[in-house]
Amino acid sequence: MRYPGATLTIDLDAVAANWRTLADRAGTASCGGVVKADGYGLGAAKVASALSGAGCRHFFVATIDEGIALRKSLPGDAVIVVFDGLMAADTAAEFDAHSLTPVLNSPGEIKSWSHHATNGGNRSAFLALDTGMNRLGLSPAEVEVIAEKPEFLDGIEIACVMSHLACADEATHPQNSQQRQLFDALRAKLPAAEASFANSAGIFLGAEYHYDLARPGAALYGVSRGCGAPEPMQQVIGLKAKILQIRIVDTESTVGYGATRSVPANSRLATVAAGYADGYLPSLSNRGFGFAAGVKVPVAGRLSMDLTVFDISNVPPDAIAPGDHIDLICDRQTVDDVADAARTVGYEILTSIGSRFTKHYTGTGT
Known part of the structure; x- marks a missing residue:
């Protein structure tokens, strides 16, 4: 791709x-x-x-x-x-x-x-x-x-x-x-x-x-056993989505289908190129988080088929721009963390990840 x-x-x-x-x-x-x-x-x-x-x-x-x-x-x-x-x-x-x-x-x-x-x-x-x-x-x-x-x-x-x-x-x-x-x-x-x-x-x-x-x-x-015990497994995947647009809203507004999330005036919203068609589960609507320039940012509103909006109001304006990425799975947010937010299990997160994501392999396993 x-x-x-x-x-x-x-x-x-x-x-x-x-x-x-x-x-x-x-x-x-x-x-x-x-x-x-x-x-x-x-x-x-x-x-x-x-x-x-x-x-x-x-x-x-x-x-x-x-x-x-x-x-x-x-x-x-x-x-x-x-x-x-x-x-x-x-x-x-x-x-x-x-x-x-x-x-x-x-x-x-x-x-x-x-x-x-x-x-x-x-x-x-x-x-x-x-x-x-x-x-x-x-x-x-x-x-x-x-x-x-x-x-x-x-x-x-x-x-x-x-x-x-x-x-x-x-x-x-x-x-x-x-x-x-x-x-x-x-x-x-x-x-x-x-x-x-x-x-x-x-x-x-x-x-x-x-x-x-x-x-x-x-x-x-790298998926947890789900028993609460310390996990010896290493994290295997990272997932990041490109920011297509950053919008500053002029007045108090709603975000996404169904107007399920309200944001105040001057909120900064980043729309990324990942949605439920890619396996980023719709149950993460208004519940999930990403990391933008190292700052934890919430999903704002319902996920769309191809897009997800994050509220990046707490990210310094000069720290992020269109073309940069928001980390969806990373060292600070594991597969199991995302699964907890989506009220599911890590197995579903992994197997739902769609073919539209470009796969990048590191290491050889030997």
Whole structure:
């Protein structure tokens, strides 16, 4: 993009450092990396390359299309696991063609993969168990059926049995141990295989949650666990939007659609080139903040599709001009700070960031 209105800076060295921190916390378990949703909006190819350079060998995506795209950016020995599984029986050959590993989430997928494997296709797959999320994965009753009929798994090599924690960001929540106990009980009914249970927050719950393979996602990108504990993760992104115009209002006026914000006479307003179409969430209307010349400035009025107005009345007039930038995410305002203002979570902030932002990468991750 020749004339960017806003720039998203992504520190690949910070991504790699965060992975190393998480890998260290995971102890004897291997540590993978979740790069679904285009690397949480930051560019899966670049992020995965940085993680690979740091030593990561397991990569998790949501869909087969994400896996096919990612395979081009990783060495041949990298394991790419597709959370959403086969999605259709006729995709099995595509998994083989691109060296992807499916997560089998249902008896139907197991049947399809068994047929594929016994007819000369790849045998390796992850097996998902539902231990309390009530999303994807085999129910306890379905595991019982498989335990009674082991031929159900004919041809399949279970590389790993996995499940997902619902409340890992609350370290004392009783569901954490309840899920872990159910996970162990269900695994005992299946053929022996490695196990994966811990997401980002799960890594910090202790060694009993680590098993053989941890699957951090948001923490790689600097997002808080949300538990109030000190965070060892480095900030990964910065976001700044260009000032298109500065206006001094002559009389008391309102700003934006719906006239939801009134400002007094002589207020100075800066309009920047970022709005809700770019993923700067509309819930930041009259709630969000930026930093202009190092000064904290509030969002004034409702966000527009392509524009946001900030009240810069407290910024020295000679400190900022059209063409300069207002920092939306920076060292003084993290992804989680913005999420708090928007009444959401850091995951949504990252994955909402739009394609119109110019991405600028720093570091290599090695």
